Amino acid sequence: MDEPWSIGIDLGGTKLEAAYVDEMGRIRQRVRKPTNVKGGPAAIIEDVIGCMWALREGAESPPVGVGVGVAGQVEKESGKVTFAPNLDWRDVPLQEELQRSIGLPVIVTNDVRAATWGEWLYGAGRGCDDILCMFVGTGIGGGVVSGGQMLAGCNNTAGEVGHITVDMNGPRCSCGNRGCLESLAGGWAITRMAREIVAANPEEGRLMLEMAGGRIEEINVQTVARAVRGGDPMARRLMDGIVNVLVAGASTLVNAFNPCRLILGGGVITGIPELIGRIDKGLREQALSAACSSLMVIPAGLRSDAGVIGAAALAFRTFH
Amino acid sequence: MDEPWSIGIDLGGTKLEAAYVDEMGRIRQRVRKPTNVKGGPAAIIEDVIGCMWALREGAESPPVGVGVGVAGQVEKESGKVTFAPNLDWRDVPLQEELQRSIGLPVIVTNDVRAATWGEWLYGAGRGCDDILCMFVGTGIGGGVVSGGQMLAGCNNTAGEVGHITVDMNGPRCSCGNRGCLESLAGGWAITRMAREIVAANPEEGRLMLEMAGGRIEEINVQTVARAVRGGDPMARRLMDGIVNVLVAGASTLVNAFNPCRLILGGGVITGIPELIGRIDKGLREQALSAACSSLMVIPAGLRSDAGVIGAAALAFRTFH
Numbered sequence: 001m002d003e004p005w006s007i008g009i010d011l012g013g014t015k016l017e018a019a020y021v022d023e024m025g026r027i028r029q030r031v032r033k034p035t036n037v038k039g040g041p042a043a044i045i046e047d048v049i050g051c052m053w054a055l056r057e058g059a060e061s062p063p064v065g066v067g068v069g070v071a072g073q074v075e076k077e078s079g080k081v082t083f084a085p086n087l088d089w090r091d092v093p094l095q096e097e098l099q100r101s102i103g104l105p106v107i108v109t110n111d112v113r114a115a116t117w118g119e120w121l122y123g124a125g126r127g128c129d130d131i132l133c134m135f136v137g138t139g140i141g142g143g144v145v146s147g148g149q150m151l152a153g154c155n156n157t158a159g160e161v162g163h164i165t166v167d168m169n170g171p172r173c174s175c176g177n178r179g180c181l182e183s184l185a186g187g188w189a190i191t192r193m194a195r196e197i198v199a200a201n202p203e204e205g206r207l208m209l210e211m212a213g214g215r216i217e218e219i220n221v222q223t224v225a226r227a228v229r230g231g232d233p234m235a236r237r238l239m240d241g242i243v244n245v246l247v248a249g250a251s252t253l254v255n256a257f258n259p260c261r262l263i264l265g266g267g268v269i270t271g272i273p274e275l276i277g278r279i280d281k282g283l284r285e286q287a288l289s290a291a292c293s294s295l296m297v298i299p300a301g302l303r304s305d306a307g308v309i310g311a312a313a314l315a316f317r318t319f320h
Numbered sequence: 321m322d323e324p325w326s327i328g329i330d331l332g333g334t335k336l337e338a339a340y341v342d343e344m345g346r347i348r349q350r351v352r353k354p355t356n357v358k359g360g361p362a363a364i365i366e367d368v369i370g371c372m373w374a375l376r377e378g379a380e381s382p383p384v385g386v387g388v389g390v391a392g393q394v395e396k397e398s399g400k401v402t403f404a405p406n407l408d409w410r411d412v413p414l415q416e417e418l419q420r421s422i423g424l425p426v427i428v429t430n431d432v433r434a435a436t437w438g439e440w441l442y443g444a445g446r447g448c449d450d451i452l453c454m455f456v457g458t459g460i461g462g463g464v465v466s467g468g469q470m471l472a473g474c475n476n477t478a479g480e481v482g483h484i485t486v487d488m489n490g491p492r493c494s495c496g497n498r499g500c501l502e503s504l505a506g507g508w509a510i511t512r513m514a515r516e517i518v519a520a521n522p523e524e525g526r527l528m529l530e531m532a533g534g535r536i537e538e539i540n541v542q543t544v545a546r547a548v549r550g551g552d553p554m555a556r557r558l559m560d561g562i563v564n565v566l567v568a569g570a571s572t573l574v575n576a577f578n579p580c581r582l583i584l585g586g587g588v589i590t591g592i593p594e595l596i597g598r599i600d601k602g603l604r605e606q607a608l609s610a611a612c613s614s615l616m617v618i619p620a621g622l623r624s625d626a627g628v629i630g631a632a633a634l635a636f637r638t639f640h
Contacts, residue, residue: 073610082610083610130473130474146466146469146471146472146473146478147469147471147472149466149467149469151466151467151577152466152467152578153450153466153577153578153579153611154450154578154579154580154614154615155578155610155611155613155614156578157575157578157608157610157611158466158576158577158578159576160575160576160578160608160611161576163571163572163575163608164484164572164575164576165485165486165568165569165571165572166485166488167487167488167489168486168487168564168565168568169487175608176605176606177571177606177607178568178606179568244488245488248485248488248498248499249485251483251485251497252483252484252485252572252576253576255477255480255483255484256478256479256480256481256484256573256576256577257471257473257478257576258472258473258474258475258476258477258478258480259473259474260474285496286496286497286498287483287497288477288480288483288495290393290402290403290475290477291473291475291477291480293475294474294475295474
């Protein structure tokens with residue numbers, strides 16, 4: 001029973017999850033808490049420490065280390081969180097503080113990067129040296145493994161696939177630039193576009209409005225997905241437009257990175273799984289044929305567990 | 321005088337160049353020939369072999385190996401040229417044939433990848449682990465080094481930066497897709513756009529037409545560059561549009577790869593060097609601030625020698 005294990009932590013703007021993960025990437029135990037954003041960094045760090053102790057107490061041996069994926073920008077090496085808008089953090093030395101208080105080696109990375117580690121080592125990217133993960137949720141994020149190496153880049157921000165330009169004359173994105181992939185196909189953008197077209201054309205938008213209990217402000221990605229399945233023409237047109245955007249963005253990524261596997265995950269993909277086949281088909285028509293001659297377009301394998309499993313796997317890689 | 325050296329070869333659609341390169345990346349001797357495309361693969365390979373022998377004869381010791389950069393798609397490991405439209409080649413086992421006939425180790429790669437090797441090891445990327453080279457010539461090509469590793473991808477096509485989408489509703493590109501960077505800012509596209517706007521508006525296009533000797537079909541990138549310098553409003557508007565496209569494309573690349581140095585080369589850049597400053601400025605406004613916080617935007621250092629120097633450097637790396 002003394003087999004090695006590590007702690008994986010997924011720290012997002014709404015919830016904090018910590019898991020006891022074994023060397024095969026299996027979750028043996030987990031702890032969840034809502035993220036106490038209002039309490040500031042100190043309160044959140046205290047909760048993280050509490051979760052780590054809870055997992056450690058139940059185990060016979062100490063873990064080999066702790067991996068943390070946090071929704072924000074993280075400095076390489078130091079693991080300092082330089083900016084995390086959803087946590088309202090700037091320059092929080094998370095790695096150093098956790099390490100000091102728990103007395104175990106700790107490595108902090110970005111949450112999407114952690115999920116990419118998870119997919120690479122235990123999910124849909126297993127055994128492959130060239131993968132690109134794209135997670136389409138409220139925003140769009142990703143990570144890239146090329147030649148058997150997780151890309152980090154100069155400031156540890158490589159893989160920001162949500163902010164590739166697909167339409168330089170398009171709408172303003174939250175990042176300030178125009179026509180980013182996220183601003184035309186991320187969950188927040190889909191929700192906004194759906195509400196706008198229903199408001200502009202309530203007669204044709206009747207089905208979506210009904211599905212949202214008659215309240216435009218309740219329309220979201222799930223509403224659109226259900227309306228598409230229900231054969232609603234307006235929702236279908238919206239979805240066709242989103243597919244075109246995702247294909248354009250995926251073509252850019254396939255041409256630039258030439259992955260063997262394009263791994264698609266996140267709430268929008270799991271909610272509308274037919275997107276995977278449509279993106280695949282579009283890529284064969286639009287990306288360079290040499291760049292997709294061996295390409296597989298597949299769903300992520302670990303779903304919402306990718307973050308904790310990946311963070312734990314990173315700790316194994318780094319400290320074991 | 322027995323210092324190690326290697327042969328670097330740059331095989332393009334119009335000329336073939338071979339050079340004796342020392343371990344410091346200096347060219348000691350070079351041979352040039354027009355590419356005999358009409359003669360087919362056998363004639364070109366014969367010319368390459370002739371150049372190699374010419375360089376070898378003049379040297380006291382044999383080279384450590386031969387590196388070849390060829391304008392086309394090259395298979396990893398085997399060095400087979402799968403497709404080279406400018407040479408009219410398909411599936412030519414160039415590496416194997418050269419190796420057999422000269423009895424030296426040979427490595428074949430793509431010409432733009434070779435130039436990226438040159439810039440990385442001896443040019444503007446020297447000493448840096450994260451660079452992105454973008455060469456804007458007739459087409460647009462590039463190469464990426466990330467974490468100290470040259471990216472190859474699944475089919476050896478990583479770094480096809482000319483075919484990232486900047487305007488998904490834009491004009492058709494030569495690759496079949498719409499609104500690729502190359503289709504809106506490559507040399508062939510600039511030439512086409514300039515001719516079109518002059519033809520549509522000969523009065524305003526007077527200066528460019530004059531500079532081209534009164535013949536629309538003689539208008540090219542140089543014409544546009546000279547007209548911009550001469551203060552011509554039409555050429556300036558065209559150039560402003562090209563800058564916007566290059567900034568959009570560079571933003572995508574900086575956000576996705578997060579290089580420390582964006583290295584710009586190729587005929588369009590050397591002909592219009594002010595593009596570098598304008599792309600730099602645009603990036604600071606449009607790319608993610610975290611992704612360009614340490615970014616330098618600089619000109620390529622080896623100009624047209626990058627190809628032979630890089631091919632020779634690759635041979636050194638591989639065989640020495």
